[in-house]
Amino acid sequence: MQDAKKDLASLLPEELASEIREMGEASFRSGQVFDWLAKGVWEFGDMRNLPQVLRDKLGEYYRIAAPKVLRKQVSQADGTVKYLWQLNDGNAVESVVMRYSYGNTVCISSQVGCRQGCVFCASAGLGFKRNLSAGEMLGEVLFSQVDSGTPISGIVLMGIGEPLENYENVLRFLKLVNHPKGMNIGMRHISLSTCGLVPEIERLAKENLQLTLSVSLHAPDDETRKSIMPIARKYDIETLIDCCADYFRRTERRISFEYALIKGVNDASWQAEKLAGIMRKTHGHLNLIPLNRVEGSPLVPGDTRSFSETLKKLGVNVTVRRRLGADIDAACGQLRRKEAT
Ligand code: SAH
Numbered sequence: 201m202q203d204a205k206k207d208l209a210s211l212l213p214e215e216l217a218s219e220i221r222e223m224g225e226a227s228f229r230s231g232q233v234f235d236w237l238a239k240g241v242w243e244f245g246d247m248r249n250l251p252q253v254l255r256d257k258l259g260e261y262y263r264i265a266a267p268k269v270l271r272k273q274v275s276q277a278d279g280t281v282k283y284l285w286q287l288n289d290g291n292a293v294e295s296v297v298m299r300y301s302y303g304n305t306v307c308i309s310s311q312v313g314c315r316q317g318c319v320f321c322a323s324a325g326l327g328f329k330r331n332l333s334a335g336e337m338l339g340e341v342l343f344s345q346v347d348s349g350t351p352i353s354g355i356v357l358m359g360i361g362e363p364l365e366n367y368e369n370v371l372r373f374l375k376l377v378n379h380p381k382g383m384n385i386g387m388r389h390i391s392l393s394t395c396g397l398v399p400e401i402e403r404l405a406k407e408n409l410q411l412t413l414s415v416s417l418h419a420p421d422d423e424t425r426k427s428i429m430p431i432a433r434k435y436d437i438e439t440l441i442d443c444c445a446d447y448f449r450r451t452e453r454r455i456s457f458e459y460a461l462i463k464g465v466n467d468a469s470w471q472a473e474k475l476a477g478i479m480r481k482t483h484g485h486l487n488l489i490p491l492n493r494v495e496g497s498p499l500v501p502g503d504t505r506s507f508s509e510t511l512k513k514l515g516v517n518v519t520v521r522r523r524l525g526a527d528i529d530a531a532c533g534q535l536r537r538k539e540a541t
Contacts, residue, residue, distance in 0.1 A: 208262040209237055209335030210372060213381050223261075225254060231381075233258070238382050240346040242266035242339075263288070267339045269347060273528040280525030281348045287312070287336060291329055293360055295340045296525060303353035303389075308340040310370055311361025316395050317430045318416075320460060322494045323360045332361070334372035341377055341385075354389040358414070363392050364400035374409065387411045393458065398435045398443045405450045413451075414487070415444060416458045419466045420474035428465065437478070444482045455482055460489040461502035469510060476514035486511060486518040 211219065213234045220230035229250065236247045242264045244255045267285035270292055274281050281297040293309040312329035314321070340359075345352040355377065357363045363370045374390065377383050393414035394401065404413065417440075419425035425432035435443075444455050457479070461467050479486055488508050491501040504520050511518045 205261060205263040207333050207335045208233075208258070208264045209242065209338055210333050210369075210376070211335075212372070212375060213379060223257060229254060234381055237264070238342075240266070240342050264335070265339075267293075267336070267343055269343075272347070275525040275528045277527050278525065280528065281344070281350070282525060282528050283340075283344060283347070285340060285343070287332075293332065293336075293340070295344050295359060297344050297348050297350055297352070298525070299350070300354075304350045305354035305356060305389075306341055306344045306352050307356045307358050308337055308344075309359035309361050310337060310357055310363040310366050314361050315365065316362050318395065318418075319428045320418075320462060320491060320494065320497065320499050322492075331366040331369055334369045334376055337369070337373040338376050338383075341383065345383075352383070353385065354391075355385060356391040356393065356414075358391070358393040362395055362397070364394045364397045364404070367400055367403070371407070374411070391456070395429060395431045396435060396440045397431070398439055401443050401447055405447045408451055410451075410453065412453065412456055413447060414456045414458055415440070415484075417475075417478070418459055418462075420471050420478055424466055424471070428462070441478055441481055444484065448483050455484045456487050457482075457484045458487050458489060460491045461504050461507055462491050463500040463502040465499070465502075467502035467507050472507060472510045472514060476511060476516050479516045484517075486516050488518055488520045490521070490523055492523075 213230065216234055217227055217230040220233070221227055232249055233247065241247060244259045247255060265288035267287055269283060270286040271284040272281065279299045283295045284292050285295065286292055291312045293312055295309065296307040298305050298307065309332065311331050313327050314323045315328040317324045341352055341355055357370065370392070374387070377385050378387055387410040391412040391414050393416060395416045401413070418428060420437065422432060422436050425437060448455060459466070459475070475486070488504050490504050491499060493501065508518050508520050
């Protein structure tokens with residue numbers, strides 16, 4: 201049965217080495233296999249320097265499944281490339297390649313669908329299917345690079361899904377993509393965004409990774425946050441903020457807080473003041489995001505320019521995020537949403 205096979209692309213080089221040894225093969229073979237995987241050759245038949253018997257044996261015990269391009273859109277405005285990938289089991293996830301002056305970054309999904317149900321998000325309402333494996337997340341990065349011909353130097357885990365709900369696989373993915381024998385992408389070039397799962401943030405703090413943690417805050421008070429993010433009913437602002445302050449103390453890495461401005465919901469001046477207090481307490485950076493409108497949603501973007509001016513006057517370290525790929529719906533689950541409807 202195909203599912204009984206091990207997912208080869210999820211294995212770290214040292215794990216692959218011990219599996220290959222257990223198969224009675226020379227250990228240098230595992231290096232060859234890993235090199236092929238890192239180049240984007242995800243077919244045993246194409247691993248030309250391996251003897252046929254080994255290719256057959258690998259095919260018997262392992263599965264590798266490169267994602268297939270189901271849809272691809274290139275922004276005329278800024279070269280942003282958006283992929284809808286088809287996974288081995290027919291499910292689809294999306295990734296977006298963004299071009300910046302300092303290098304190219306890919307935004308990847310960590311789950312098929314999402315359970316969190318944030319009211320402003322296009323991924324909500326489509327239902328949750330399953331977690332992605334480490335190899336599938338690696339596939340998003342690698343094949344975005346191979347297909348777009350754009351060398352990728354940064355990753356943001358800000359696509360579909362809640363990465364900290366898929367903790368083990370995400371950690372494994374981070375180790376894989378950071379591995380010197382693999383894509384070798386530095387942790388400092390990786391951002392992970394969470395809706396604020398407190399126990400998992402505490403756990404991540406102990407891993408002491410040099411990645412950037414982004415926390416989707418979107419409101420500085422419990423009442424508003426509960427009205428737009430169901431997770432706020434589980435962890436109140438005080439608990440979340442204490443946990444974030446502790447994360448900074450432990451890792452010395454500044455947290456980037458995400459705040460999508462929604463007119464009449466989270467853009468009042470009293471909320472700016474409360475937000476400034478949170479930023480002081482956590483030593484955080486505020487990423488103000490122009491709300492992306494989602495079809496059928498009554499939510500309207502707030503005035504990011506004036507809100508950021510207010511915040512600056514209050515001493516907040518704030519940047520307004522540039523919108524990339526606006527002409528191709530390159531934001532927040534919108535392509536998968538279109539495919540599903
Ligand atoms: N589950 C994770 C990562 C995925 S969402 C998280 O919640 O952080 C990535 C970011 O996009 C989050 O900050 C999310 O709140 C934000 N986002 C979702 N929908 C949006 C919209 N319509 N406009 C602006 N930002 C949005």
